Amino acid sequence: MKVLTAAVAGLALFTFANVQAAYPDRPIKMIVPWAAGGDTDNIFRPFAPALQKALGGTTVVIANIGGASGTVGAREAKGSPADGYTLYAVHDYIHLTYYTGMSDVSYADFEPVCLIAATPSILTASPKTKWNTMKEMVADAKANPGQISVGATLGSTSHFFPAMVEKAAGIKFKYISYDGLAQRMNAILGGHIDLTDGNLTQKGKVDAAQLKFLAIATEKRSPELPNVPTLKELGYNVIYSVSRGLLAPKGTPADVLSKLEGACGQAAKDPTFAESMRKQGTDVHYLDHKGYAEFLKQNDALNKDLSRDLGLLKR
Amino acid sequence: MFDLLLAGIENVLHLKYLVPLFLGTLVGLIGGALPGVTITMTIIIVLPFTFGLDPLQGLATMTGVYVGGSAGGAITAALIGIPGTPSAITTTFDGFPMTQKGQPGRAIWLGIWSSCFGGLLAGIFLIGATGPLAAIALEFGPWEYFSLFVFALSMVAGLTEGSLLKGLLAGVIGLAITIVGSDPIMSVPRFTLGTEFLRNGFPFLPVLIGIFAFAQLMTDIEKMKGSEHAAAPIKAPPLTVSHLSVLWEIFSRPFLLAWSTLVGILIGVLPAIGGSAATVMAYDQAKKFSKHPERFGKGNPEGIIASEASCNANVGGSLVTIMAFGIPGDAVTAVMLGAMTIHGIQSGPLFVSQHPQIAYGIYAAYLLAHPLMVLICAFGARLFLRVVTVPKSMLIPNVLVLCVIGAFALNNIMEDVVVLLLFGLVGYALVKARFPLAPLILGLILGDQIEVNLLRAIMSDANPWLFITRPISGFLLALSVASVLFALWQHRRQKGRTREVDQEPDF
Amino acid sequence: MTRDGIAGLICLALAIGMLVLTRGLPQSSFVPLGPDFYPRIVLVIMAVLSALLIAADLWQRRAGAALAAASAEPAAERRNYRLVGITFAVFAGYVILLPFVGYRVATFIFVAALQSAFDPPRGARRWAMVLISALASAAITFIVFQHYLSVLLPRGKWTDW
Structure with missing residues (x-):
């Protein structure tokens, strides 16, 4: 009897839960194309509850669809129905994987929703290296070309940033594949790689003398790191940060998009989200649908040029 | 460290964590007690339930399942003589005779208390050793990791029952499954035959769930007879016992308890050798050290103590390996690791120092799961026997539904469910061809890592001799060769004495 | 042939088939070893082991044809x-x-x-x-x-x- 009552009660919930209502009436899936625990995941995980609040309580579920430099998730997002129930958390890699020929998915396959954050890159060195400054590193690299090892997700942002430094300083690195920041940290702490693309999330380890920040790729020094010089002031004109935003599959209805955009703007102002971004050394950098569309277009052209400059352009 | 642990325990004592831990332990005990449902299976079933919880809640649940499952096997083993999980097989040797002699309470509580103490002793090791081992793991470069994985594979292949050749081949099949799909470095599609479906390769958890769940469930289904109704519930005999005398029986043999625990821990730390190897080895040793080896198999309490203490100590040892190295040692820990990843935790050398709250939360959950388990058994041991007799015709469809949810919810893509079906067929075929599954699963777990570390090593330094000349790496490779040679020698010696029998797959 | 032989043949066929597919994979300028390097090692080992399994099966068959008849599977319970x-x-x-x-x-x-x-x-x-x-x-x-x-x-x- 108990089973029967439970079944009937379940059935009732089951059917009533499905009354048609205005968007959004069911959970929204946010595709993060990297493994959980990576920096992209760390930024969108606190963003999801803020977005959820702004959407009036609709559940926002993060789906980590990682693999092959983020291209698996990109393909999955592209193939999802354009009904506003699938969002795609993206960063600059979408341009790079397209131009380096690793994937066929381009930013133009999506509708921009909003840009939320930018994380400046910091050139980070292993504690086991003998240099303490950018200058010593460059001198060493000039003396031993191709000997300094850099851990990077090949073909993605963590590969491009050191490559830009390489070009600006006229030096040559050796690249070793370490997908994702978490793996690179294990390797650099053990001294198995010399350099990597880091960011402010690793400040704790620098304070504990487990890592060395050589230079930051911003216009001005970061208030969190007053002692770390910018690449620009050292004479290497490299400004680089990884920008993260939300996209929706192409063809998502305009009213749905505007609803999402509004919620996104509200969520970006959420104090809890802001606090967790500050802890991760990331600037909340909100752009609406139009602004983000413009940004993506410029960024795409920029990344195409970058790929060409670095000899990685495949299309 | 001690205050961190205290804070961890205090944290886990909150209802928010205590309830998942309790439920996990309960489900683990039931799963462990159900014959034909292994710990791995129970963890696979519980996995999707943890996706929506916060990380520590999820991991507390899984830890509970792991601890409970390892102890639960003893209940059915002692009372009805069927091991609830493969690792409880040695508990049947002495537990069941003791029950037949009219002492079921003594048999089952010897098992439960030994599990508890073995597990708790291993907990001390877990907490003390993870940190230092993590420091060593940090020094491991790509060469050392590569050699470590090769060593693990060769050792498991060598330890399998039956043919060494098939053990090795099973391991290589596991590796071959991982090379399908985009290559791990530059994402070049391999063996995809031009299809989009194969581009993602075969994601590891759906493959694992498919192989395990189907290999096991189908073996059960084979034995079903058309229409079969539940066997009449087994009448549980009264389990009254003097706990003091049982505790005295255990503590009057401190050496046995300590040694069995140690065996369990060591087997647990070594990647890929499961709980059943630990219990068999501990039982064997207990018999060798005993003054009265002839009493074994006839209801000797020493047999139960050795078997159960090593079984739960093995859990502590396995947890060390995933927490310090970030490498799952066997299928159970692989699914545990999957659960961690879903919660945004990358285990590995930096895990304990970066997420002390979660790491010590896991320690605390592990320690607390043991008294919880004893408590649950005190109230529920008899009830479990009733659950054990749920008709398979109801159980199996629902287990399969949970497998689908587990496979789907991981990435939210339908392809993963298709992979589940595909590898269900493969798993069943492999069991029918009598391939051991343990090396295959290990190959599957380590495949990508072996490739990535091999390429990393060569990208770091083109000199291939470094694999041999770097001391740790060279030592590990030498051990691999030795373990295969040893297995070869042992198989030769045993030839003729044992013949391959159509045995239940041992997970 | 017994189950072992058949299993060996299937594995051998798979290994050889996949080895053929490793031809013509694009090489990358960053990675000194192409995406075909590791798969080839695995597949060659797989092919060798499968061949050994087939050989062992055939050899056992010849050595113990009489014995095999005696050790035919025990009439296990009927499987559904x-x-x-x-x-x-x-x-x-x-x-x-x-x-x-x-x-x-x-x-x-x-x-x-x-x-x-x-x-x-x-x-x-x-x-x-x-x-x-x-x-x-x-x-x-x-x-x-x-x-x-x-x-x-x-x-x-x-x-x-």
């Missing part, structure tokens, strides 16, 4: 392979249906179908039991996962439900 086939078929049906009719409908059909295959219900009462338990499975898992645990479950393309 028909039911295994049905289970795989019903499960395949479930996997195919899922994306079209969604989790709730497909799960209901699957659990009901498999339960009746295992234990054919006779009489209205037992049918009702099967249907109710299938409904309960679908409803309870759906509510628990989607509503309480925020785990998304497949939705149907046809039913949008």
Whole structure:
């Protein structure tokens, strides 16, 4: 009897839960194309509850669809129905994987929703290296070309940033594949790689003398790191940060998009989200649908040029 | 460290964590007690339930399942003589005779208390050793990791029952499954035959769930007879016992308890050798050290103590390996690791120092799961026997539904469910061809890592001799060769004495 | 040939087939070893081991033809392979249906179908039991996962439900 009552009660919930209502009436899936625990995941995980609040309580579920430099998730997002129930958390890699020929998915396959954050890159060195400054590193690299090892997700942002430094300083690195920041940290702490693309999330380890920040790729020094010089002031004109935003599959209805955009703007102002971004050394950098569309277009052209400059352009 | 642990325990004592831990332990005990449902299976079933919880809640649940499952096997083993999980097989040797002699309470509580103490002793090791081992793991470069994985594979292949050749081949099949799909470095599609479906390769958890769940469930289904109704519930005999005398029986043999625990821990730390190897080895040793080896198999309490203490100590040892190295040692820990990843935790050398709250939360959950388990058994041991007799015709469809949810919810893509079906067929075929599954699963777990570390090593330094000349790496490779040679020698010696029998797959 | 021989042949064929597929994989300028390097090692080992397995099988056959007859499998209990086939078929049906009719409908059909295959219900009462338990499975898992645990479950393309 108990089973029967439970079944009937379940059935009732089951059917009533499905009354048609205005968007959004069911959970929204946010595709993060990297493994959980990576920096992209760390930024969108606190963003999801803020977005959820702004959407009036609709559940926002993060789906980590990682693999092959983020291209698996990109393909999955592209193939999802354009009904506003699938969002795609993206960063600059979408341009790079397209131009380096690793994937066929381009930013133009999506509708921009909003840009939320930018994380400046910091050139980070292993504690086991003998240099303490950018200058010593460059001198060493000039003396031993191709000997300094850099851990990077090949073909993605963590590969491009050191490559830009390489070009600006006229030096040559050796690249070793370490997908994702978490793996690179294990390797650099053990001294198995010399350099990597880091960011402010690793400040704790620098304070504990487990890592060395050589230079930051911003216009001005970061208030969190007053002692770390910018690449620009050292004479290497490299400004680089990884920008993260939300996209929706192409063809998502305009009213749905505007609803999402509004919620996104509200969520970006959420104090809890802001606090967790500050802890991760990331600037909340909100752009609406139009602004983000413009940004993506410029960024795409920029990344195409970058790929060409670095000899990685495949299309 | 001690205050961190205290804070961890205090944290886990909150209802928010205590309830998942309790439920996990309960489900683990039931799963462990159900014959034909292994710990791995129970963890696979519980996995999707943890996706929506916060990380520590999820991991507390899984830890509970792991601890409970390892102890639960003893209940059915002692009372009805069927091991609830493969690792409880040695508990049947002495537990069941003791029950037949009219002492079921003594048999089952010897098992439960030994599990508890073995597990708790291993907990001390877990907490003390993870940190230092993590420091060593940090020094491991790509060469050392590569050699470590090769060593693990060769050792498991060598330890399998039956043919060494098939053990090795099973391991290589596991590796071959991982090379399908985009290559791990530059994402070049391999063996995809031009299809989009194969581009993602075969994601590891759906493959694992498919192989395990189907290999096991189908073996059960084979034995079903058309229409079969539940066997009449087994009448549980009264389990009254003097706990003091049982505790005295255990503590009057401190050496046995300590040694069995140690065996369990060591087997647990070594990647890929499961709980059943630990219990068999501990039982064997207990018999060798005993003054009265002839009493074994006839209801000797020493047999139960050795078997159960090593079984739960093995859990502590396995947890060390995933927490310090970030490498799952066997299928159970692989699914545990999957659960961690879903919660945004990358285990590995930096895990304990970066997420002390979660790491010590896991320690605390592990320690607390043991008294919880004893408590649950005190109230529920008899009830479990009733659950054990749920008709398979109801159980199996629902287990399969949970497998689908587990496979789907991981990435939210339908392809993963298709992979589940595909590898269900493969798993069943492999069991029918009598391939051991343990090396295959290990190959599957380590495949990508072996490739990535091999390429990393060569990208770091083109000199291939470094694999041999770097001391740790060279030592590990030498051990691999030795373990295969040893297995070869042992198989030769045993030839003729044992013949391959159509045995239940041992997970 | 016995099971070993057949299994060996299948593995050998797979290994050789996959080795052929490793030809012509694009090389990258960053990685000194191409994407074909590691697969080839694995596949060659697999081919060698399979060949050894076949050889061992044939050799054993010749050495112990008489012995093999004696050690034929003990007349084990009859295995219900028909039911295994049905289970795989019903499960395949479930996997195919899922994306079209969604989790709730497909799960209901699957659990009901498999339960009746295992234990054919006779009489209205037992049918009702099967249907109710299938409904309960679908409803309870759906509510628990989607509503309480925020785990998304497949939705149907046809039913949008």
